[in-house]
Amino acid sequence: MSIGMYPCRRIKRHLGSHAGLIEAAALAEIEALRAFSPDGKAIATGGSQGSVKLWDAASGKLVRTLSGHLSGVTSIAFSPDNKTLASGSVDNTIRLWDRGKGSPIRTLSGHYSLIPALAFSPDGSVLASGSVDKTIKLWDPKNGRLIRTIEAHTSEVRSVAFSPDSKTFASAGADKTAKLWDAATGDLIRTFEGHIYDVRAVAFSPDGTTLATGSWDRTVGLWQVTTGKLLAKMQGHSAVVSSVAFSPQGTLASGSWDTTVDIWQVNTRLLLVTLLAADEGDWLAYDPHGHYTGSERASKYVTWRIGNTVYDFDQFFEGFFQPSIINHALEDKKVDQAAQSLSGGFAPPPVVVITSPRADQTVSGDQLEVTVEAKDTGGGVEEVRLFQNGKLVGTNNRGIIVQRKQIYKYQVSLVDGDNVFRAIAFNRERSESRPFELTVKSTAPAREATLHLLAVGINNYKNGGLNLNYAAPDAKAIVGLFKKQGPRLFRDVDTIELYDGDATHENILNALETLKARSKPQDVVVFYVAGHGDNRASKWYFVPYDVTRPENDEELTGRGIASSELSDLLAKNPSQKIVLMVDSCKSGSALVAFRGLEDRKALAQLARSSGIHVIAGSARDQNSAEVTELGHGIFTYLLLKGLGGEAVLKSSDKMVTVLGLIGYLNDQLPEISKKYKTQAQNPVSESRGMDFPLSLLP
Secondary structure (H helix, E strand, O other): OEEEEOOOOOOOOOOHHHHHHHOOOOOOOOOOEEEEOOOOOEEEEEOOOOEEEEEEOOOOOEEEEEEOOOOOEEEEEEOOOOOEEEEEEOOOEEEEEEOOOOOEEEEEEOOOOOOOEEEEOOOOOOEEEEOOOOEEEEEEOOOOEEEEEEEOOOOOEEEEEEOOOOOEEEEEEOOOEEEEEEOOOOOEEEEEEOOOOOEEEEEEOOOOOEEEEEEOOOEEEEEEOOOOOEEEEEEOOOOOEEEEEEOOOOOEEEEEOOOEEEEEEOOOOEEEEEEEEOHHHOEEEEOOOOOEEEOOOHHHHEEEEEOOEEEOHHHHHHHHEOHHHHHHHHOOOOOOHHHHOOOOOOOOOOEEEEEEOOOOEEEOOOEEEEEEEEEOOOOOOOEEEEEEOOEEEEEEOOOEEEOOEEEEEEEEEOOOEEEEEEEEEEOOOOOEOOOEEEEEEEOOOOOOOEEEEEEEEOOOOOOHHHOOOOHHHHHHHHHHHHHHHHHHOOOEEEEEEEEHHHOOHHHHHHHHHHHHHHOOOOOEEEEEEEEEEEEEOOEEEEEOOOOOOOOOHHHHHHHOEEHHHHHHHHHHOOOOEEEEEEEEEOOOOOOOOOOOHHHHHHHHHHHHHHOOEEEEOOOOOHHHHEEOOOOEEHHHHHHHHHHHHHOOOOOOOOEEEHHHHHHHHHHHHHHHHHHHHOOOOOOEEEEOOOOOEEEEOO
C-alpha cells in the first residue's frame, strides 16, 4: 500500500517529544534556513534579506532580529555552549553574534563565494565553513583567527560536520563525494564515493562510527567511518535529500525537497516513519505499512493509492489510524508485527448508495424510511452505517441480498428543515466505502428543543487512594451554568446528576438509558463526566466509583465504562445534537497519561462512529488537572468561561456553539495550563455532526 502526498510547504512544531529528531534535518532548501539551539529553546532562521531572526521554540514568538549581512543568509550554526551564533552569507562573509545580547561579535572574511555550510566542533574550539569556492576554512571562534584553508572538493562544498570527539570532520561536495578530514592538521583521511549526484549533507552518528550522507540522487548513504565502506544506500524520498541528522539514541532523520522528513532505524536500514507537515498546523506521521496519526484536517493533504486506484483518506481510518504504533516506531520500540500487515491481503471497500428517498425531496411528515444499497466489490460487506446530520441513526450487519447487493432499510425521525443523510459501508478488513450523501427537507412544524444534561463527577472513590478535589464540584458547576443560561435557548433544561457513591457503573449506564428515553431528535444532549480515566488497547475507560483498582486489567475492562460502550449508547440516543465533555485526570504513576495516544484513537473512534462531538481535557496526574488558584480543573474552568461568553464567535448573535467552544479551548487551554503548571496542556477534541448553540448570552 502506498500513500500519495499533496505538496506541503513547511515543517511545523507539532511532533511533540520527537521534534528533536528533525532539528538538524530541518529543510534549508524547502522554505527558509533554520537551526535549533543546543538546548532546543531557540530557533534561528535566515533568509534572502540578509538578516537572522531568533525565535522562541516553545511559543513561536520572535525574540530579536540580527542585521548585518549585505545579502542573503545561506548557513547558520549555534556554538555548543549556546552563547554564540554564526551565520554565513551570499556576501561571502561569516558573522559571529552574541546569542544572548543579539549583538555582533566579529566578521570573518576570506571565502570567494557564498557559504552554504557552517559547523562548530563539539568542544567549541573550531568553526568550519564550507563554500561554493570549493574550500573549507577552519576558524578560531574566540578571536576570529583563520587556522587554515583546505582545498576540499573539485566542486562546491555543501555541508560540514564534526565527529563527536572533535578530532575529525566530514564534508559533502557537489563532486559526488564526501570526505573525512583531520581537524588538527587539515589532512585528508579518506574519501567516501558511491553517490551518483551531488552530496548535499553529512552527519556523524552519536558514537562517531557511522557517517550519514544525503544526496541529489534522492538516497541516504550510511558509511563506516574507519574504512570508508558503504554500508547501505536507503531510498525513501522522491526528491533531493538536503539534510541528515542523528538523534541522541542513534535514529537517523533525513529531510528532503519532497517536503518530508524520514526517520530511519540505522541498524536494520528500515524506514520507521515519514513526517509531513503543512500550513495552519496540519501534520501527518505515517509508516511504510500505512499506519498513521495526524491533525484533524490532515485528510485534505493525503490520499491512498493501491495499485492504480486512489481512495479517500478516511476510508482506512478504522484499520490504520494507529497513534500508538507510530509513537512506538518513533521511539524505536518493537511493534506488534501482526498489526503491521493487512489480514489476508488487500480487499477493496464496498460501494454504497442511498436509493430512497430522492435527493432534495421534500417531506411533510416527521417520519421517513431510508433505503441503503451496498455492493460487495471483493472484500465483503460487514457493516452499513447511516448518519443523519452527522449523527449515527442506524447500523446494520445484515441486509437483504439481491444480485451481490445488500439492501438495508432504516426508519428515521426527521428534524424540521434540512436532513442530511450520509451512508457508509465497511468490508471485512474495516475499510470503508466512499460516503453517499443526500438531503431531504422536512416541512413539519418547528419544535422547541429541550436540553438534556447528564453530569457525573467523582471526588470520593470507593478506593480512597483515587480521591480527587474538584471533579464533583466541577460537574455541579456545569449543571449550575446550564440551569442558569439554558432557559434563554431551550424550552426546558432536564438534568440527571450522579456524584461520588452514586456514580457507579450500573447507575451511569442506567442514566444513559434514561437520557435516551427522554430525548427527541430536535433536542440537545450534553454528557459531562469528571473523574479518573484509563485505557487498554484501543479503548478508553471511564473509572466509576466502584472500580477500586483501575490498574488491574480485568477489573477495568469488566467494570469500567468503555469508549465503545459509550459510543453505542449515545448512538442509540435519538437526539441529533450530542456533546460528550470529558474532564478525566490520572492519579499517580500507576496510570498512564490521559492524553496517551491510545486515548486519542479511542476518543476519535467514539466521535467518528457515533457522529457526536467529543471534547476532552488532558491531564498527566491529579495536580496537572486541578488548580487550587482556579478552584476547578483547568479544563472545566475554561469550559465554564467559554460557555459563559468567552467562546462567542460572533458578537452579533451572542451564541456559543460547539465548534466555537472547541476553538476557544484549543486556543486557551495550552496557555492557561502553562501559566499555572509550566507545561502546556492540550485538549483532545473530535467533531462529527452539525454545529449547534449551547448557550445564549443575555
